[in-house]
Amino acid sequence: MKLKPETVRIQHNFATYCRSGISKSIPGTRQNRIHHYRRLVFNVVKSTMKQAFPITHHLLGTKEWDELIHNFFEEHDCQAPQIWKLPYELLEYAEEISLAEKLNRPYLNDLLLFEWTEIEVHTMPDEEKPEFCPTGQMLEDPLVMNPEYRLIRLDYPVHIYSASEVTAKKGNYFVLVFRDLESGKVNFMNLSVLHAYLFEKAAIDEKNLLESIEEAAEIFHINNWKQLLKNSLKLFHEFKRQKALLGFKNYSCS
Amino acid sequence: MNGTVGIGFRRDLANEIINGNINPGFIEFAPENWMEMGGYWGKVRRKAAEQYPVTCHGLSLSLGSPEELDWNFIEQLKKFLDENNVRIYSEHLSYTKSANAHLYDLLPIPFREDAIQHVAERIRKVQDYLERPIAIENVSYYTPVAAEMDEATFVKSILEEAGCQLLLDVNNVYVNAFNHGYDAKEFISKLPLNKVAYIHMAGHEQVESDLIIDTHSEAIIDPVYKLFEWTIGQMKPVPVLLERDFNFPEIPEMNREMDQLQNIIYKHWEVNHEAKA
Ligand SMILES: [Fe+2]
Numbered sequence: 001m002k003l004k005p006e007t008v009r010i011q012h013n014f015a016t017y018c019r020s021g022i023s024k025s026i027p028g029t030r031q032n033r034i035h036h037y038r039r040l041v042f043n044v045v046k047s048t049m050k051q052a053f054p055i056t057h058h059l060l061g062t063k064e065w066d067e068l069i070h071n072f073f074e075e076h077d078c079q080a081p082q083i084w085k086l087p088y089e090l091l092e093y094a095e096e097i098s099l100a101e102k103l104n105r106p107y108l109n110d111l112l113l114f115e116w117t118e119i120e121v122h123t124m125p126d127e128e129k130p131e132f133c134p135t136g137q138m139l140e141d142p143l144v145m146n147p148e149y150r151l152i153r154l155d156y157p158v159h160i161y162s163a164s165e166v167t168a169k170k171g172n173y174f175v176l177v178f179r180d181l182e183s184g185k186v187n188f189m190n191l192s193v194l195h196a197y198l199f200e201k202a203a204i205d206e207k208n209l210l211e212s213i214e215e216a217a218e219i220f221h222i223n224n225w226k227q228l229l230k231n232s233l234k235l236f237h238e239f240k241r242q243k244a245l246l247g248f249k250n251y252s253c254s
Numbered sequence: 255m256n257g258t259v260g261i262g263f264r265r266d267l268a269n270e271i272i273n274g275n276i277n278p279g280f281i282e283f284a285p286e287n288w289m290e291m292g293g294y295w296g297k298v299r300r301k302a303a304e305q306y307p308v309t310c311h312g313l314s315l316s317l318g319s320p321e322e323l324d325w326n327f328i329e330q331l332k333k334f335l336d337e338n339n340v341r342i343y344s345e346h347l348s349y350t351k352s353a354n355a356h357l358y359d360l361l362p363i364p365f366r367e368d369a370i371q372h373v374a375e376r377i378r379k380v381q382d383y384l385e386r387p388i389a390i391e392n393v394s395y396y397t398p399v400a401a402e403m404d405e406a407t408f409v410k411s412i413l414e415e416a417g418c419q420l421l422l423d424v425n426n427v428y429v430n431a432f433n434h435g436y437d438a439k440e441f442i443s444k445l446p447l448n449k450v451a452y453i454h455m456a457g458h459e460q461v462e463s464d465l466i467i468d469t470h471s472e473a474i475i476d477p478v479y480k481l482f483e484w485t486i487g488q489m490k491p492v493p494v495l496l497e498r499d500f501n502f503p504e505i506p507e508m509n510r511e512m513d514q515l516q517n518i519i520y521k522h523w524e525v526n527h528e529a530k531a
Contacts, residue, residue, distance in 0.1 A: 001320070002371040007364055008320040010400050014361060015352030026399060028364075033397035036467065041359045048358075077355035081314035081327045082286045086358075126292035148293070184294025 020074045044083070045073055052087035053115045056108070059163050064103065068094075084123065091116050107156035107166045114158050114175065117150050121177045122186045124148065129181060136248025138236055139210040144246045145203040145239075149178035151196060159188060178244050187242055194220055195235055202236075202245070209236060255280045255307050255341060255452075257491040257525030259515045262311070266502045268298050272305065275505050278512065280307040280341070282495050286314050289334040299338075309342040309452065309493070310335060311421075314356060317376050317390070318349030318363035325383075332384050342451050342493070344389035344421040347373070347409065362395040365408040374415030381418060389451035391421035394429045394458075394468035405430065406444040413449055420445065423454035424482045425474070425497075429466045438481050447489040455482055455515060456497040471500035473511060483518050491523040 001008075013024045017034060018041045026034070046069055050057050057065050069090075076093045080086050091112045094100070100108040132144035154173045156166045174196035176189040191199065194216060201212035213232050222228050239245035258279025263271060270276045281302055288299045302308075314327065335343055348360035363369050381388050392409050401408075413420055422445070431438035457472035474496075486494075494515055498508065519525060 002368055002375060003320055004366075004368045007366055007368050007372075007400070010364055011318075011320055011349065011361075012353050014399060015349075015355070015357055018357055018359070018361070019355070028398055028400040030397040033465070036396050036461075036465075037359065037361065040467075041357050044358045077353070078358070079354075079356070081324060081356060082289070083313075083356075083358050084287065084291075122293055123291050123295065124293065125290055126296055179293055184297060 042070070042073070045069060045086070048083050048086055049090060052119055053090070053112060055115060055158075056111050059105075059111070060103070068099070071097075084119070087116055087119060105163070106170075107158055107163065110154040110156045111158045111163075113152060114154065117152050117175075117177045118186050118188075121148065121150055121179050122184070124179075130246065132247030133250040133253030134247045136250040136253075138233060138240075140208055141248040141250050142206050142208050143202045143236070144249055145199070146178050146181060146244050146246055147203075148181065149176060149203070149244065151176050151191075151199065153196075157190075159190060176244060180243055181246070187244070189238075189242065189244065194222075198232060198235065199239070199244075206249075209233075255309075255493040257519050257523045258493055259512045259519070260306075260309065260493055260495040261508070261512065262495065262497045262499070263299075263302055264499060264502075265295070267498075267508070268302065270505055270508075272298065272301050276508055276512075278306065278496075280309060280493060280495075282309045282311050282497075283338070283340075284313050285310045285331055285334045286312065289330055303338045308338050308340050309495070310338075310340045310344065311391070312343065312345040313358075314350055315345045315380065316349045316351040316356075317345055317373055317380075318347065318361075318369070319351045320349075320372075321351050321354065323376060323379065324351075328380060328383055335384065335386070342389055342419075343384065343386060344391055344419075344451065346393050347390045347412065348393045348395075360393050362393070362397065362399050363408075364399045365401040365403050365405060367402060370408065370411045370415055374412050377412070377416035377418050381416075387417075387419050387451070389419040389421040390416070391423050391454065392426050392430075393423070394426045394433075394466075396433060396465065396467070398434070404436075405434075406441050410445060413446055418449075419451035420449045421452055421454060422447075422450045422485070423456070424485055425454065425456040425458060425478050426468060428478045428481055429458055429468050432466050433464070439484060442481075442485055442488070447485075450489060450492050452493040452495060453482070453485070454495050454497055469500065470497045473503070473507070474514075479514065479518065482515070483522065486519065486522045491519075491525055494519060 013026050017023050018038045049069055072090055072093050094112055095109055100106050127147035130144050152175050155170055157169050157173045158166055159175050172193055174191040176191055178187055198212050201207045260280035261278040263281040263283050346360050350357055427438050427441055455474055456470045457474050458466050459469040460466045496512055
């Protein structure tokens with residue numbers, strides 16, 4: 001490297017000051033100016049995070065929130081060259097430092113994950129659009145699900161209840177977050193464990209619905225076959241209506 | 255694109271630019287804000303790139319870092335530049351990464367001999383990999399850091415050592431001249447104006463009696479228009495870009511600023527009044 005160790009040290013000290021506010025001696029600087037750099041750096045990071053996590057920001061209030069962002073930026077080495085990916089690193093950081101426990105808000109990690117997933121699904125790279133037939137047999141034909149989705153599992157139903165109610169509702173919740181292929185709009189569906197299972201069977205294993213329901217009946221010990229069939233069909237018609245299910249692999253169509 | 259006025263392609267302006275309410279000669283993407291992004295904004299970016307010639311102005315390459323270059327990032331960047339048929343790629347003469355952490359802002363490189371050698375070598379490496387020249391932008395800075403020379407000498411030396419182009423930000427020259435008490439025209443005279451790939455123009459904010467911050471949140475002020483007019487009188491036609499990042503005005507006001515730049519251009523450069531691109 002062509003940089004002298006002294007120049008490297010000066011540059012690191014300058015950056016460290018911006019992150020921590022701790023000023024080591026940086027020769028040849030104007031002392032009444034460098035605080036603007038720290039202010040400008042934090043403006044950018046704070047506004048990015050506030051935009052990414054509006055609910056968490058509102059919930060924590062300015063003091064707790066500012067402290068979180070300051071600690072995050074000082075303690076965590078931000079890796080994303082693209083700042084719009086940085087909110088994911090806050091989510092990882094929160095898990096690392098057990099933020100939810102520290103702030104006595106057990107649902108906090110779920111809330112951060114939920115807010116991040118909306119951004120992720122809105123911005124993630126396009127998947128190749130699969131071929132499908134708009135009409136077909138819901139039970140027998142292989143289904144073509146929307147490939148642009150994330151299925152997340154939460155302990156706390158932060159997508160349904162407000163913070164004051166959510167702690168008492170600990171359980172096993174699934175949220176399907178998917179992107180409308182035409183408009184790019186992000187949609188959400190609250191799913192039970194059984195419904196999440198059926199969705200993944202269709203999306204990943206490419207099983208037809210009837211096979212998946214049969215498997216589900218066994219795994220979840222469901223005896224009321226008629227009711228299961230009826231509910232599952234209702235669910236997949238709803239997937240279709242909301243375009244989480246695009247259509248059918250039905251070769252007569254092409 | 256030479257002699258045309260372009261605009262920084264921001265989300266707040268995207269629809270107005272695509273539907274032609276703002277009709278620039280070219281657009282400029284910050285590649286970091288668009289690369290690897292699909293969905294709604296991916297579509298918007300593709301549409302805009304089909305309609306207008308494109309330049310790119312990078313944010314995170316961090317040419318001035320002591321760090322290793324991030325080759326994964328540069329690989330993605332190359333893909334983006336190729337996909338969008340980018341005519342000019344520029345980056346800041348600053349650093350945004352230190353001790354393995356991004357800071358997302360433009361930190362001032364010490365104006366030192368070893369920094370010249372270091373930065374120039376990095377520029378050459380990236381130019382080789384991208385198979386295109388980089389235009390390096392003179393940035394605003396609010397304090398010198400352990401300087402051994404003045405800014406003009408530093409910028410000029412980097413251009414010579416790296417064999418790269420210059421993105422001349424006229425507003426940044428004005429800001430720095432004000433903040434550090436030097437003569438803006440004298441500064442510009444010291445630069446190799448034949449290496450200018452394009453020009454940036456922007457507004458700024460005066461926050462103290464002796465400090466201007468380069469915010470891109472206000473309209474261009476008259477002294478910066480005057481400095482621009484004087485500058486383009488010294489050089490051959492290049493593209494000129496209006497940067498606006500915050501506090502967006504009404505559309506007619508944006509168009510008025512672009513028209514004002516275009517009218518100054520018509521006065522000094524022989525450019526076709528019809529052909530915008
Ligand atoms: Fe600029």
